[in-house]
Structure formats: structure tokens, C-alpha cells
Amino acid sequence: MTDTKRGITAEDLYQICYPSEPQLSPDGTKAVFVETKMDELRQYQSHIYLYSLEDNSKTALTSGPFRDSFPRWSPDGSKLCFVSNRSGKAQLWHLDVNETEFKQITNGPNGISSPVWSPDGRSIAFAAFLRTGQTLTEGTEELTEEATPKSITVDKMKYKSDDSGFVYEKNKQVAVVNIETGSVTQLTEGTYDHAVGSWSPDGKWLAITANRSVNPDIQHEIDIYLVPVEGGEWKKITNSDGTYAMPTFSKDGKKLAFIGSVADQHLYATMKKIWVAELDAGTVQCLTADWDVHVGDATIGDVRSPGHPNPGAVWTTDGQGMYVIASEKGSSGIYLVHLDGSVTKVVGGERNVYGFTFDNEKNSLVMAVSDSLTPGDLFHVDLNTETEKRLTDVNGELFQEIRLSTPEEIWYEGAEGWNIQGWILKPVGFQEGNTYPAILQIHGGPHSMYGHTFFHEFQLLAAQGYVVVYTNPRGSYGYGERFVQACCGDYGGNDYKDLMHAVDYVCQFDYVDETRLGVAGGSYGGFMTNWIIGQGNRFKAAVTDRSICNWISFYGVSDIGYYFSAEEIQANPFENPEKMWHHSPLRLVANMETPLLIMHGERDYRCPIEQAEQLYMTLRHRGKAPVSFIRFPGANHEMSRSGDPEQRVLRLQYTVDWFNQYV
Numbered sequence: 001m002t003d004t005k006r007g008i009t010a011e012d013l014y015q016i017c018y019p020s021e022p023q024l025s026p027d028g029t030k031a032v033f034v035e036t037k038m039d040e041l042r043q044y045q046s047h048i049y050l051y052s053l054e055d056n057s058k059t060a061l062t063s064g065p066f067r068d069s070f071p072r073w074s075p076d077g078s079k080l081c082f083v084s085n086r087s088g089k090a091q092l093w094h095l096d097v098n099e100t101e102f103k104q105i106t107n108g109p110n111g112i113s114s115p116v117w118s119p120d121g122r123s124i125a126f127a128a129f130l131r132t133g134q135t136l137t138e139g140t141e142e143l144t145e146e147a148t149p150k151s152i153t154v155d156k157m158k159y160k161s162d163d164s165g166f167v168y169e170k171n172k173q174v175a176v177v178n179i180e181t182g183s184v185t186q187l188t189e190g191t192y193d194h195a196v197g198s199w200s201p202d203g204k205w206l207a208i209t210a211n212r213s214v215n216p217d218i219q220h221e222i223d224i225y226l227v228p229v230e231g232g233e234w235k236k237i238t239n240s241d242g243t244y245a246m247p248t249f250s251k252d253g254k255k256l257a258f259i260g261s262v263a264d265q266h267l268y269a270t271m272k273k274i275w276v277a278e279l280d281a282g283t284v285q286c287l288t289a290d291w292d293v294h295v296g297d298a299t300i301g302d303v304r305s306p307g308h309p310n311p312g313a314v315w316t317t318d319g320q321g322m323y324v325i326a327s328e329k330g331s332s333g334i335y336l337v338h339l340d341g342s343v344t345k346v347v348g349g350e351r352n353v354y355g356f357t358f359d360n361e362k363n364s365l366v367m368a369v370s371d372s373l374t375p376g377d378l379f380h381v382d383l384n385t386e387t388e389k390r391l392t393d394v395n396g397e398l399f400q401e402i403r404l405s406t407p408e409e410i411w412y413e414g415a416e417g418w419n420i421q422g423w424i425l426k427p428v429g430f431q432e433g434n435t436y437p438a439i440l441q442i443h444g445g446p447h448s449m450y451g452h453t454f455f456h457e458f459q460l461l462a463a464q465g466y467v468v469v470y471t472n473p474r475g476s477y478g479y480g481e482r483f484v485q486a487c488c489g490d491y492g493g494n495d496y497k498d499l500m501h502a503v504d505y506v507c508q509f510d511y512v513d514e515t516r517l518g519v520a521g522g523s524y525g526g527f528m529t530n531w532i533i534g535q536g537n538r539f540k541a542a543v544t545d546r547s548i549c550n551w552i553s554f555y556g557v558s559d560i561g562y563y564f565s566a567e568e569i570q571a572n573p574f575e576n577p578e579k580m581w582h583h584s585p586l587r588l589v590a591n592m593e594t595p596l597l598i599m600h601g602e603r604d605y606r607c608p609i610e611q612a613e614q615l616y617m618t619l620r621h622r623g624k625a626p627v628s629f630i631r632f633p634g635a636n637h638e639m640s641r642s643g644d645p646e647q648r649v650l651r652l653q654y655t656v657d658w659f660n661q662y663v
């Protein structure tokens with residue numbers, strides 16, 4: 001039979017869509033969710049859809065060239081709110097389920113996010129960025145040329161962020177709006193950032209999170225607070241000893257569950273755990289101290305932007321435990337963590353669960369799931385019958401015509417005999433007896449996890465005739481705390497060896513042409529790509545994206561530089577510049593002879609473009625190997641995942657062209 005299917009292309013990105021943020025109605029009969037896609041103008045749109053579980057129909061509730069998000073049912077299921085930029089900035093909108101008209105509720109100057117209904121359905125709490133002195137009722141701040149300051153005085157260390165740009169003078173505040181009268185009460189103020197958690201069942205308290213330490217520049221603790229909605233004294237629940245997030249009240253209002261980690265020597269290289277506060281007793285206890293698994297979705301992909309609103313810990317109806325997403329060995333699933341610390345897997349499988357929602361009685365759930373052949377879809381699980389049903393196939397039509405490659409899982413011996421997990425994608429149209437070039441792909445973080453999720457870039461390379469190898473070297477999530485922390489202070493040491501052992505491992509296979517190897521990675525993965533080509537000429541070509549090459553300058557220019565280096569490199573430029581330099585690939589330029597494509601966003605504040613500039617200049621000056629430098633104007637660190645669609649496609653095309661030319 002002739003195969004009429006084709007390999008995936010870079011431009012297919014314009015067609016790929018994905019659902020997120022499923023929200024089951026309290027009675028479990030319908031779900032709303034967000035569907036994100038690109039329009040004919042190659043701009044993102046996201047709309048709210050309603051899925052009826054009674055007749056399996058899917059209806060768009062919103063439309064137009066807008067970004068709609070955060071759909072949330074009122075407690076009785078009769079109303080919905082959502083956030084939309086349809087009037088300019090992201091504001092809160094309200095929709096009565098039986099009507100088609102929606103109504104704008106907030107008019108904050110810089111937009112709002114994270115709405116949470118009060119238990120009586122009369123009010124909604126939300127978060128908003130405000131400048132000192134600004135109020136939530138003064139209308140949208142116009143971004144006119146005059147509004148752009150002629151100078152910016154910097155007096156904090158945390159003054160810019162890759163997400164939000166220059167964050168001087170603006171802080172995230174929590175407020176409550178009455179949906180009938182539109183009156184807004186701002187609950188927090190000051191030069192601290194706050195985030196909304198949940199309402200107490202009696203509607204009197206709002207659990208929020210904030211870093212209100214004396215010097216938030218160097219104190220990274222995030223505490224849980226209870227704020228009385230009608231005014232009065234706050235209650236501090238945690239003890240400024242860690243970073244905690246997403247507090248949720250138990251049904252009886254006596255406990256709070258939240259996710260976080262204690263601040264010991266690692267801020268990032270520490271797995272998130274579940275904590276429970278007994279509010280009357282004033283105690284806080286870690287429920288999962290002995291569970292060596294990361295709570296949260298650590299999976300890295302290139303179709304969805306990371307950081308979709310996560311449900312956090314969802315209490316069982318009997319208050320004896322909570323449901324969370326956790327990440328293990330390349331998969332993320334739903335787990336039930338009991339109050340005694342025991343854990344049961346509720347939804348497993350080789351896939352990436354990136355969102356979930358329950359009905360009120362916890363009889364059923366709807367989850368957002370990706371796997372290596374599916375960018376994302378929704379599934380319904382009946383917890384009583386333990387049956388699962390697929391609700392959407394949002395890319396079904398497109399993928400009918402595309403031949404994807406199915407990854408093969410590998411486990412191989414890394415440095416020190418450690419067992420390392422990885423995957424091999426064979427080229428589309430693979431034929432036994434032929435040999436193929438291979439590309440090693442390296443993820444960033446370094447504390448993230450490749451896994452059972454869709455990766456457009458890998459499928460594209462497979463469609464172009466490459467074997468793609470991707471693995472989780474030490475430093476990755478998914479294999480316990482010791483594994484996550486094992487790269488700290490040793491960048492380019494055993495993490496590098498874990499990756500090289502993967503290459504040795506795949507080169508054993510007859511179908512891999514070991515004389516035609518390429519390597520690519522972004523961020524930490526870009527650091528490692530630079531490091532690898534500084535070790536020798538094993539690879540025919542390399543692509544380094546949003547990379548790090550010089551830890552000494554990274555310290556001062558990255559939004560996280562001054563604390564990231566302390567933990568990850570275990571050095572700083574004024575006490576031990578030798579160590580910073582030792583781990584910097586720029587030190588190795590004299591060895592670099594591999595044709596290198598450097599790509600970088602000009603507005604990347606995480607790994608600023610000066611890193612790419614230094615590497616480019618030194619390599620050009622030496623003139624030993626082809627080097628090309630592509631700058632992406634306006635792009636930040638997230639460009640390859642959620643940036644301008646045309647830039648994303650260009651990036652993929654440059655990657656393929658470079659490997660096709662040199663490998």
C-alpha cells in the first residue's frame with residue numbers, strides 16, 4: 001500500500017492548536033476550556049469552548065481576534081467568568097450561562113489575571129499589576145509614547161523579568177470585585193507581589209501568597225497569608241522558610257494545602273512537595289517528605305507555553321487527601337496524596353497531563369493531556385467505573401495527513417553507572433539496512449524533563465531524515481532529588497558525560513551514521529551545546545539557542561543571574577571568578593571548530609543576547625569554523641514555545657537548513 005502521508009513541516013505550526021485549562025461544571029455535566037490556535041494573520045487567538053458531556057457537543061462561547069483565558073464556573077454553575085483582552089488589556093468578563101451577552105467587570109490600568117469565585121458566587125478575587133499609587137478603578141493605562149519614561153532609575157536587583165519586561169514600580173496586588181455592583185476592594189498594597197489562592201468556605205478569608213520579606217531581592221521566601229476580606233489583621237501561615245504556592249482550603253475550612261519547598265541551599269534544584277497547615281493548631285507539615293517525586297508538571301515541550309494555570313492541590317470530598325499533578329520518569333500524571341503521606345496514582349500512562357478539573361462530588365474529572373504524537377487533547381475519566389473517554393481531537397484533521405515518528409524509550413548507563421532515560425525518534429520512512437545522521441537534543445532548565453509529550457522540532461527533524469536522540473541527564477526532574485541536584489556546581493561535568501554516553505549508546509545501532517552527528521539545545525541546553533563543541537569535533541554541526549556561554553557576565557545581566565549562578569554554578573564573580581570562568585564555554589573557544597548556528601531573542605532577559613554576541617564575536621574573530629548568528633527582534637526567552645509564530649517557524653527552518661548543510 002502506498003503511504004500518502006507526509007512528514008511534518010515547520011509551517012504546520014500555524015495549524016497546530018491545543019486545549020488547556022479544562023473546568024468541569026460543579027454538577028459534572030459540562031466542561032469549559034481554552035483552545036489556542038493561530039489565525040490567518042498568524043497571530044494567536046484563544047477562545048473559550050463549552051463541551052457538553054451529555055450530548056458530546058462542543059460550542060465556542062467566545063470568538064474574534066482575542067486572547068481569552070481563565071474560564072471559571074461560579075459555585076452554583078449558573079455563571080462563568082473569564083479573562084479577555086477584547087477591550088484592550090486583559091480584563092475580567094462575566095457570562096450568564098443562559099445568555100450570549102457578556103459583560104466586562106474590571107477596568108484595571110494594566111490588566112488582571114487569576115480570577116477565583118467567592119463561595120457565595122457574588123464576588124471574584126483576582127490579581128492585578130499596579131504602579132505605586134494607581135487604583136483599580138481608574139481605567140486602562142494608555143501605552144502612549146509620552147508614557148514611556150525618558151529614564152529609568154533602577155534601585156532594586158529584581159527590576160526586570162523575562163516574562164514581564166521592566167517591572168520597576170509595578171507590583172502584583174490582590175483585589176475582590178462584586179459582580180453585581182462592580183465595586184472593587186483592593187486587599188493588598190505596597191512594593192510586594194501577591195498571588196490569589198483560594199477563599200475559605202465561609203467566604204471570610206482569602207488565602208494568598210507573597211514575598212513580603214525585608215529584602216525580596218535576596219530573600220526568595222514566599223509565604224502563605226490569610227487575608228480577611230472585610231478588613232482586619234492578616235494571619236501568616238508559613239514561617240518565611242521556603243517558597244510556597246497555590247494554597248487551597250479544605251471543605252471544612254480547617255486546613256490549607258499548598259505546594260512548595262523549603263529554602264535550604266537550593267531554590268530551583270529542589271523538588272516541590274505538598275504541605276498542609278492545620279489552621280486551629282497553627283502547625284504546618286510536609287505530607288510528601290518521603291515521596292521522592294516532583295509535584296507539578298515538569299515536562300518540557302515546544303507547542304504550549306509552560307506555566308499554564310495549574311489546579312494545585314485539589315481536596316478530596318472527605319478532606320482526607322488531595323489530588324495533584326506530579327512528574328516521574330518522563331510522564332506526568334494525577335496522584336492522590338493522603339493525609340498520612342501515602343500516595344496513589346489515579347491517572348498514569350506514558351503521557352503528559354498538564355491540567356485537570358473535578359466535579360463537585362469528585363466522581364469524575366476532565367484532564368488536558370499530550371503525548372508524543374498528540375500536542376494536546378481533553379479526556380474525561382469516570383472515577384467510579386475507572387473508564388476514560390477522549391473528548392477532543394483538536395488536531396485530528398491536520399494529523400490525518402501527517403506521518404509522525406513514534407519515539408522508542410531507552411535506558412542507558414550514564415556517568416558513575418547511573419541509569420539514564422532517553423528516547424530515540426527514527427526518521428520518518430525509516431528503512432532497515434539504511435544509515436541515518438543523528439541529532440542530540442538537550443533540554444534547558446536544567447531542572448525540567450523531556451518526556452512523553454509532543455515535540456514539533458523533533459518530529460520535524462525526523463521528517464527531514466534524522467534520528468533524534470533526547471535524554472534526561474542528571475539535573476533533570478523525574479528521578480528523585482539527588483538526581484536533580486547532581487549537576488549543581490558541576491556544569492559540564494557528569495551532566496556532559498551523561499549526554500555523551502547517550503551518543504555512544506545510539507552509535508551502537510547499525511542505522512546510526514556516527515560520522516554524521518549534530519547537537520542542539522536551548523538555554524541550559526544551549527550552554528551544554530556550546531560546552532560540547534568546546535570539547536572536540538565529534539559533531540558535524542551545532543545549533544545553540546538562547547544559550548549561556550559566560551557565567552561571569554550572566555550573573556549581572558540575567559533577571560535571575562545573581563542567584564541562579566550561586567546555586568547552579570556555586571560561585572559568583574567577586575568571590576570565585578575562576579569557577580565562573582571554568583564552567584563558561586567561552587573559555588573553550590580555542591577548541592571550537594564545529595559549524596555553529598547561534599539563535600537568540602533580542603529581548604531575552606533570562607539569557608540576554610550579549611551571551612550570543614560574545615560567542616559569535618570570538619568565533620568569527622578566530623575564523624576556524626562557519627558560524628552564523630540569527631537575532632530575533634522583540635523575542636524573549638520563550639520565543640521557541642510561545643513567541644511570535646513567524647519567528648518560531650523561521651527558527652525551525654534555520655535549524656533544519658543548518659543541519660542539512662553541515663551534517
Ligand SMILES: CSCC[C@H](NC(C)=O)C(=O)N[C@@H](C)C(=O)N[C@@H](CO)C(=O)O
Pocket residue numbers: 268269443444445446447448522523524525546560606607637
Ligand atoms: C526550574 S530550574 C530554573 C530554570 C530557570 N527558570 C526560572 C524560572 O528561573 C531558567 O529559566 N533557566 C534557564 C537557564 C533555562 O535553561 N531555561 C529553560 C527552561 O525553561 C529553557 O528551555 O528556556
